[in-house]
Amino acid sequence: MHKNDAAPAEALSQGLHAATLCADGRYPWGTSDTPVEGRAAALAQTRQDLTPEQTWPYDAATATGLGSLLVCQDWPREEVPPTPPAHRKLPNVPVLLLGGDRDLSTPYEWLYQQAESTHDPEIVIVPGASHSVQTRAVNPLGRQAVYDFLQK
Incomplete structure (x- = not known):
């Protein structure tokens, strides 16, 4: 760990971090406006479809088992703002x-x-x-x- 990596716990907000990732990210199920009910199936299908070349040096389970994917899979549905012109x-x-x-x-x-x-x-x-x-x-x-x- 580098000396400059340390930050006090009060400077971090896991909720804000998760909210930002889930609102801004594109996932195997789409974006945050995708209904929650279909997200797990989309993630499972992606896990099956991934090839070793696509995930190397990891395996498909690692690539689809990330914390952000798991948090955002159940994150409440929210409208995605339109892309700016x-x-x-x-x-x-x-x-x-x-x-x-x-x-x-x-x-x-x-x-x-x-x-x-x-x-x-x-x-x-x-x-x-x-x-x-x-x-x-x-x-x-x-x-x-x-x-x-x-x-x-």
């Missing part, structure tokens, strides 16, 4: 989208989705890394990408 892109500022190719919490495919809302994104995917690529990955590519990006 294309003319409401983010301001024309530099954007670095950084992820690991083994991150089960925030798949790197989401980087490409987010890039559609930016003017000139720089996408860096760190091979073999999972979550927190800039601080925890063995591969230094994420840290170097942040350093290089901030030097521009």
Whole structure:
């Protein structure tokens, strides 16, 4: 554990974290406006359909047994706000989208989705890394990408 990783418990809200993940995420059943009743079946079907190549180095049970999936599977149904129109892109500022190719919490495919809302994104995917690529990955590519990006 890094010295800077520590935060007091009162600074964290698991409820807010779960609410944000469930409201913003896309899951095997869809989004938070999908009826709760069909979510477990959709997740089970996804678990069956996943190939070892899609989940490596994990197995399908690990890939579909994440805490966010399990929390959001039963999260109350809520309306998903409409996607902003294309003319409401983010301001024309530099954007670095950084992820690991083994991150089960925030798949790197989401980087490409987010890039559609930016003017000139720089996408860096760190091979073999999972979550927190800039601080925890063995591969230094994420840290170097942040350093290089901030030097521009």
